[in-house]
Amino acid sequence: MTEQRLTVGSLAPDFTLTSGDRERWSLRGVLAQQAAVLVFYLWDFSRT
Secondary structure (H helix, E strand, O other), rough: OOOOOOHHOOOOOOEEEEEEOOEEEEEHHHHHHHHHHHHHHHHHHOOO
């Protein structure tokens, strides 16, 4: 039984997340999408 451990070094730009339906998501793409949504919400909040 091998223990899989994730460290900061292993979360390289090529690291991919595999969901239940076998779709592969690049971690960098997911983080970029979340950052874009966060920036939009902050901009919208500061506008009001």
